Amino acid sequence: MEFPGLYDYWIVVALMMAGLYIVIARRNLVKQMVGLGIFQSSVFIFYIAMGKVEGGTAPILTEGATAYSNPLPHVLILTAIVVGVATLALGLALIVRINEAYGTIEEDEIHEKEAQQ
Amino acid sequence: MTITVVMVVRLHNLFAVVMLGGIYSLLAATMFVLFDAVDVAFTEAAVGAGVSTVLLLGALALTSREEKDTGKLAVIPLIIVITVGIALIYGTLDMPLYGDPNAPIHVHVAPYYLERGMVETSVPNIVTAVLASYRGFDTLGEVCVVFTAGIGVLMLLSRERLTRRYRGVGGDKR
Incomplete structure (x- = not known):
């Protein structure tokens, strides 16, 4: 990571926008979940990038280390990753149910079948 | 990493999309190691690349494998996304520098x-x-x-x- 300045944040923005595009534009429910995951982990990368200190090491106390990266974002993101998987599981269970009720996981077809009833 | 994400947007085979999602998580984990967050990297590699991929594959097995090809590029979402992206990049200009x-x-x-x-x-x-x-x-x-x-x-x-x-x-x- 020899690029200085705000380069990392711009990568995060690019990834986040790709995830957002998938969520808005794609009509397949499983793909939307993947897009949501991409959006989520771009936020994680953003937090972790903020916690980095120049010349620091991982926040495990050892002899000879002078600077440590900020441990606080790491804690927050550890929690967020696990909660993210829980929500992913719940969303996928909903998708499986929708597939059983409508026989499809495409949003358009679901709307069509809704209109017919 | 960006290439992987672009492929996720383009591809229509959901199996490939899920696999690329796993690769993306693994790349994110290596990025966390670069940012000194070893614990987060462990969790992301195990939970993000492992468990999430298994869950998504399970969901695929219970539903369908192919995404219906809409063929056209969605214009309005693209405009929204680009606008939001520019706004966010404008926001980062006030951020403290990396490290x-x-x-x-x-x-x-x-x-x-x-x-x-x-x-x-x-x-x-x-x-x-x-x-x-x-x-x-x-x-x-x-x-x-x-x-x-x-x-x-x-x-x-x-x-x-x-x-x-x-x-x-x-x-x-x-």
Whole structure:
């Protein structure tokens, strides 16, 4: 990571926008979940990038280390990753149910079948 | 990493999309190692690349494998996305530079944990000390969230089996 300045944040923005595009534009429910995951982990990368200190090491106390990266974002993101998987599981269970009720996981077809009833 | 994401947007085979999602998580984990967050990297590699991929594959097995090809590029979402992206990049211009030790985030409560963590909890890994000791209640809340999600998944997936047994059609499928 020899690029200085705000380069990392711009990568995060690019990834986040790709995830957002998938969520808005794609009509397949499983793909939307993947897009949501991409959006989520771009936020994680953003937090972790903020916690980095120049010349620091991982926040495990050892002899000879002078600077440590900020441990606080790491804690927050550890929690967020696990909660993210829980929500992913719940969303996928909903998708499986929708597939059983409508026989499809495409949003358009679901709307069509809704209109017919 | 960006290439992987672009391929996720373009591809229509959901199996490939899920696999690329796993690769993306693994790349994110290596990125976390570069940013000194080893604990987060472990979790992301195990949970993000492992468990999420398995869950998504399970969902694919129960639904369908192919995405319907809409063929055209969605214009309005693209405009929205580009606008939001430009706004966000404009927002980053005010951010402290990457790795700056004097950024506001590093001068508030983190130095306290780094100085007193060993004395108060005698755990050398500060991330563990904060997670389990200082912010233990938050972790308890996290466990509650995961538990609730688990109940939700079980209710959603077992309902269908119960009704089917009630109607006397299929038997135990799983």
